[in-house]
Amino acid sequence: MRLLIIMLCISVGCISAANTYAQNTILELNVENQTVESVLNKIEAQTEFMFFYNSKQVDVHRRVSITANKQNVFKILDELFKNTDVAYSVLDKSIILSNKQLLKTENQKKITGKVVDVNGEPIIGATVAVRGATVGTVSDIDGNFVLYVEAGKEVWLDVSYIGYKKQEIKTDGNKPLAITLIENMAMLDEVVVVGYGVQKKVNLTGSVATVSFGKEMNSRPLTNVSSALSGMVPGLNVRQSSGTPGADGASLTLRGASLNGGSPYVLIDGMPGDLNQISPNDIENISVLKDAASAAIYGNKAANGVILITTKSGVSNSGKISFEYNGNVGFSKPTNLFDVISDTPDHMTVINNILKNSGQSARYTTEIEEWREGSKTDPLRYPNTNWWDALIKDNVIQTHQFSARGNNGKISFYTSVNYQDNNGLIPNSSYQSTTFRNNIEYKVNDWLKLGNIMTSMYGKNDPADLGAAFTWFMATTPGMVPQSPDGRYGGAQTVGESGANNLLQIVEWNRGSKEKRRFTTKFFAELTPAKGWKINANYYRDFYSYYESYVVDQQPRWNFQTNTMTFTGVDTSQGYRRQNTEGKADNYNMNVFSSYTKKLKEHEFSLMLGYEQGVDVGKGFSNLRQGLYSPEVPNATASGDLLSGANHNEDAYQSVFSRLNYNLADRYLFELNWRVDGSSRFAEGHRWGHFPSVSLAWRVSEEKFWRSMRKYVENFKLRASYGALGNNNVGLYATKEIYNSANTAFGDKVQAGIVPGGFVNNELTWEKTRVLDIGVDINFLKNFSLSVDFYNKETLNILTSRPISYNNGTSSGPVINGPKVRNRGVEFELNYTGQIAQGLGLQVSLNGALNQNKVTEYQGKDKLIQGGGTPYGYIVEGQPIGKFYIMKVDHIVQSKDEIDAMSADGYRFGLGGIPGPGDFLFSDTYGDKRINENDRVLIGNPQPKFTFGANVGLNYKNIDFNVLFSGVLGWDRYINNQFTSLSAHTVGYLYPKEFLNMYTDEKPSKDYPKVYTNNSKNQVSVGSTWHLHKADYMRIKTIQIGYTLPANISRKIFMDKLRVYANLENFFTITSYPGLDPEIAGDIDYPLLKTASIGINISF
Template identity: 30%
Template sequence: MEQPVKRLLSGRARARKSLLLLICMLTVFRGTAMAEKQTNKISLNVTDQPLEKVFKKIEAKTDYVFWYKMDVLKKAQHVTIKVNNEDLLQVLESLFKNQALTYSIEKNIIAIKEKQANELSGAMATAAILAVIKGKVLGEDGSPLPGVTIKAKSNKAFATTDEHGLFTIKVDAGETLIFSYIGYQPAEVVVKSEEALTIIMKPSFDKLSEVVVVGYGTQKRANLTGAVATINYDKALENRPITNPSQALAGKVAGVFVSQNSGSPGGDGATLRIRGFGTLNNTDPLVLIDGIEGKLSELNPADIGSITILKDAASASIYGSRAANGIVLVTTKKGTYNMEPVLSYNGYYGMQQLGRKYDRINNSVEFMNLWNSAVVNSGGDPLFPRNMMNDFGNNKDPYLYPNTDFYKEIFRTAPITEHNISVRGGAAKQNFFLSANYLSQDGIIRQTDSKRYGVNFAINNKLKDWLEVGGRVQITRKITNSPVDGIDRIYYIMSNGGYPFIAPYTKDGRFGATQALKPDGSPIVDSRNPLPDLYDGNSQYVNNFFRANLNATANITKDLTFKTMFTGQSNNNRRDKHNQLNYVYTAGGIQGKVLDYPSQITLYRANNEEFYWVYYNTLNYTKSFNNVHNFSVIVGTQAESYQLKPMSGQKSDPPKAGLNEVDAGTSNVQAGGNTTEWSMLAYFGRINYNYREKYLLEANLRADASSRFRQGNRWGYFPSVSAGWAMEKENFIKNIAAISQLKLRASWGQLGNQNTNNSDGSVNNYPYIGAVTQTNGTSYTAGGQFAPGAAITGLVDPNISWETTTSTDVGLDVGLFNNALSVELDYFNKNTDQILVQLPISSTLGEVSAPIQNIGKMSNKGFEFSVNYHSPEYRSGFSYSIGANITYIKNMVTKFRADAPDQLWLIREGMPYKMLYGYKSVGVFQSDKEASEYMRNNGYIPKAGDLKYEDVNGDGKLDYKDKQSLGNTLPKYTYGITLGANYKNWRLNIVTQGLAGISGYNQSAWTTPLGISGGTLLTRWKDAWTPDNHSNTLPRIVVNDTWNRYESSFWVQNMSYFKIKNIQLSYQLPASLLHSIRFKGGSIYANVQNLPSFTSKGYLGFDPEQNTFANGSTIYPTPVITSFGINLQL
């Protein structure tokens, strides 16, 4: 047995050496910071001891050495001091406080000398005029903080709080006191007079002791065993012009990707993905606001306190069927007991501008030349005569010969402003939080704007020592205006026309028409001025949102707590639309109509009433046995119900323009309405156990019943287990001072999904019930009488049930140098089975929809890595931070019907979800001979200048057998980088986000030259193939082209990008200035948000940060926002 034991010991030694080597390497990374600031902590407990003995104790516990003459110490008084893990400088201040000695520090040498006579007399004189300041220091919860260090900024006055949080210090009036305490943010207060002070200190970032919001409760971060990420939203949001809470998450968290798909005022169209796409249905994560399902867009960002993201099954399974796509837990702000009310204001004003755009040809002569070439390539004669082009080239009159840039006519620089005011505080038995918000945002597209008004009030009362009750009310009203058909119609006209030879207006202010006219004054091509559509009536969306909850917490015993909550919310949406009849005019006064323009005025109103309620109860038992065996058990039940009642009506042809109410219409009467609803019931439980917070175990189980499935299939059961090992508490590691945390985690669990989508993307709340529809198409007229008819229009599978996602996660959390450097690494494998899918069916069955069935499978596996470093504050007052995260995901559809159609966004077994599928472009034919030989057996023979597609099987023709993978529409890599720097009162923060390994399909009216009988032209097409320019990258331009517009790799572009989401510079106003105007705190700031992305060469589009399941041709561009603001606390 001796040899094995020796080998084991030597193995442990080698492991320990390897670990020490790693620590040394990481120490080099941190070397500069450690060199510039001494961070020695020391504990002393001496009573009536001479200074010499105390010096020796300090030398034994630190790297410092004392230099002094023995006769100097003869004049020193004995000292008594008791400190625990105190900063050395503060200990020295205490030691020399009443001594006739002083000290100086040079590197690691502390030199002792006698005070000069003038120093002593000066000190005595100062003491005679000092004010005695008394006060108390409390935490946010109102509890006293003992051991807080209080230091005068301009001299060496020093004090600490006692066990009751009380302190006394002698300083001049007007002095600034600095309060510091381990685990709390430093605070500064200006002394006004000998008035008593009450200081509330906020916790600082302490990763291990941080309390994290989890499902139906909280846990210490050190005891977490699942993949959980938290964001201090106050800090993430601080001084940023964020209109939607999701914007603050971008680039911050590994495994979480936020895409802002729209810059529309009042809504950013954001999609939030946690660890990729896990289903063929809705992949949005479940958002819980104070424990209740909601939407991030319903919240005023300034009302959010923190956000927790549950990424794996172990952390999310307590929410069961709702958790397959991850959980976002939002905790809103509330009051604080024993806190003097604090009034806060934050407001900013900014300007928004269009960033990246399609590079259109805005010169009429260049446009006409290319169009003529395209017509000739199609076998026709040039449309635009040379003399007309000469007139446009000479630019005689901008109304007769325009060179219009419609970007300038449609887009604008638009203002945005927001104001937030709140008051927060509390007494011994009550606390409150009240906020009001106003946001006004004009869109960068004219005729678009939004306004939001909101109020949020929360109150809590301690009715008894064991009973707390509270409630919250949120009211929001949002009004959004846009053109009658949104921006889609504007883009349709602008990208299918909007030619530069169209005058936007005539001299007398009417909408202009094309000025490329035939001799008889008629247009050579159809007029497509987008401005009549832009100013065509109005579409107004009004949303009134109301949410209220009541909650109570009863501490039945010191270990047993009961909590109950009821929440109800109402969401009323109204949309009013009316158009008007606009015309265009040539410079000669000839009236015309815009292509596809409506021929009658229609008045429309729709109203949706939503009501949702949820009621849950939990019973939580927590017990610790000698701080060794620690248990926590929670059980609960939840019921929820949702109802939607939409209705709409419209009429046409009011007797007079300007009569915009539906009742004014005289024809084309239409009306509709229905009701949809669902409900759920759940039981859940969780058990946590840890041994000395070293070995951690957790188990969850939830049972859900959903009305979306028939009886017998309604219940789903979702278990999970997880474990953790806090290795930093082991004897062979805990004495390594550099290691603050070293935790290994592992989890397994199952989650569910009940959201079933129809083929058009709408939610199906009754997928197991056959639908009977009555329409005009199913009715008939017999004998002059109308006979209503009905038909079964949807097939169903009555046996459908839950989708199930099985997830495995293994993670490692590392914290070094008191968690100044932290690293998190996770590997995950997520498999979704029984995916609810609506497949295409044969047309022989008639006009019926396919049934939704449990027939799909999908897998997502990958890793996450994040690293964060927070430097100490150097003596110069400078500090910095850097964070980076990256996520890799491999997605694959593992089961789907084999004969799924060959569609562009393909769903097929063995391939990534919605992979791009088509022909591979391999160049351009340089001669007719080359084209005819290559496509020798094809029905259509391409010509010189046409795209050349890869003939995969070499049969001389192009068909489905030649189609292949063209790229992934889901990113393989997502990443983010955050940078921060502080210098005295200045702060600089930068947030970035990016993705890689993703492609998009960009064939649209913007990018395709001269679509069906017309269209836009980008500057790239000036380099298209011609007989004189044998390009091998861009084909020839042909009107009504078909061959070159096949779904091919030519139209696929790299959508990888790197984007600076926000640059912020702020200045903390000096305490003396704030004191003079009676404010407790304040700052001014400047922001630049949504800077244009760094993309691959040749990228075409407004912004690559968009939905890649579409061509991006109708997105509302995300504006670049420059803003300035102020933040004040009174």
């Protein structure tokens, strides 16, 4: 800002009157034994003067006494620096202090130079210091500087100025230096992408977070964009729910959950999109719009926030085409796996204990010891299979990208090709994709620009049924050979477990492929009919298709003890099955908007008006042919039974939007947004919604009274916003009569007919979210920045299904506008960039968000409605969404006498029956000595209370190091699947190792209860705190070290830059959660991956 003020003076001809203000300004000072710095601050406080100096060259800690009675600044400075080596020069309201240069001696040489910005304008007050010495100066009014150093050797100069990147220059002083400082986009003049435009960060009135994709981000082995956002944005909870190749299964929640779910609205270069369709290497930066003021311009799409992705473009104006290659290869393993019993004798022992706990006889006697001995010499007949080892294979992930970019002043372009190959963690699950992107812009003349953004993507998956593989993971036994040396699949060889599945066979029995294609294109034009007036027009088209074709080829399974088949494979009388599925989507969007900006002295106005419309069309077709004679039949049109289905749907919307900005002297900022949306999902009379927002900001640091503080706090801004956002997240035809086909019996015949498809509510209208946000942005001590936001987000008229009585034939009633949910919290982001030692740079970014989620209105205060997306989760007024409503476990009963004593004391046991030794004793929370439904309690935190992230970077010369952390606190998860249930199957199931410590009559336990056969004891199937676990975690997302070849060497091999790096992704997680991974959506799913990779980045 100081530089801008000085440049403004120069531009309006203030140089000719440089001393006018200084001569006419009269000061009064009475200072006794105070520092020079204190005197300078007093002068700045009384006047509009600003001092520039190098504290290493000007002793501002020297104590002085000075009295001035109605004197100008010249006389005061003469007195202040009398008999010192300090000189001063006055440029209107700027005063530069520097060392008086002594006459050159035989042992000194003179270094001269000029410091300018990228436009060639001189930078006044830039610090020029000799590295490792106390010699230095500042640039003068023309950007020139002079200093003297020891003769006969080269020196390094560090040249710096607030708001610019520091330059390091080596010189021998033989010729004048021309030094150009480049603006630091991380500082005050950073431009941020917002809805339908850009704004300077210092002038933002809303809450916007930005993520820049620098070398560390582009070097990570990222297969999706959501991984790049994890831990980087305060308030954005990124949950990687699966590691499935080719799928970005992450769920993104911004500022708390709502009953209607939903993720932030994603736009890529202004076009609607999703995080799956873009390569992380193509991204320049991401803006996350979090409050109503910044997101309301997108109205009906923005209830859950907005993510704006800007891709790379041609940046240089030199006419030179630059090329870049990024490549890395990584090796992956699961972040965590369950510990399972893979020793078959132990497995048999557990089954015996479960049967005995259930009042049945032991199944295995001599078989246990026989198996133990036999496995030592004949593992084919007596296997001890660890199914994780059988399924998990070496997973290699590699990505390669080649890009070119250029700009000759007329044509700017960026082109890239990205290839990804992931061979999958388990067999038959590989994924390959190729993405092509071309961004081009043509400047026709001074008032017209045309352009096109195009992407094309092709992806192919192997057809393994990954869901079945992990859903059925527990449905097997260690007493089975996955596959024999001659290629035959094994079957269960333990007594009573003939129903066990061969997991390797399951993932390999689908033969075929899944293919997907996507093509998006955007044509745009920008007109500038007059100064300050712009018209933008955009047309966007998105084509997506997928095709899946596979045959189910079930091979026989063998018992290698008897050399007989336990499963014969495909029933030849039924034949083989081939499944074909095809889907297509064709979405278009067009918008046109016009903006006008006018500045009158200190008043700047900006007005934007626009119109948008779009249609999304989807259709699909599937057929299943049964009874094929061979798995080699290539299509489903051959003979056999045919089952088919099809669908077609459309969704349309229209919008009008506007924005008004007012800026008074860069101090007082005002913004008003208004959007009107219409949606085809609602009935006539209810289709249109209005979504306004207003925001204000005060840049306190631009006030006159703040001048003395600018040395410490360069920017201090207060802001506040309030507005409404919309949501139409309801079925496409929820307000229309829908009929489904059905068959019914008339007499002795079956007749085809139709039945109503569900309840209809023609009064449905927009769900709304109202957000109040109060924030502060601070840049201080040159190297630090801090942003803090307090928000209150209330979602009302939530679109949700009303629960009804089963007497109506279903428990799901019509969709209504009803409940209210409130999310209230605070977010912060603290950044530091600077040097902590000579040549050692440090960058630190810390962020966190504390959120309180509460259902404020839903079906009455005393109603408990099951829901919220969690087992035993309920929606209750006054509680967070999905609060667990379960029994509290007091302890594990150790003797029958304990229960007898309680019964004698009047206790009665209803829920789960009477507990015995080894069973849970539930707490009598109601206090009536009756253990029943009334003792359930609302407990736990189904929504994370606190999310956080930290990014630390170090760089020394050509070496860089980066660590990224992320995590959550205050989160509970309920685990109760067949793998962890205390009501277990005994006919072919794996067991966790904890079952070895279960309570038995022979070996009592206070830590692990009795386990029973499936459904044989109601008590263990009751939802309880035993299954509720802390899911807090901290994960080191990335550890990366890189080395960049010195430029003088890389140029000799015809490269502008060559960087190599090594990276660890998701390698370390701190958590007490006993499940597969706290981020995984289900209890058992495709595991998250930890990846070690190496890579190279080449520019030429």
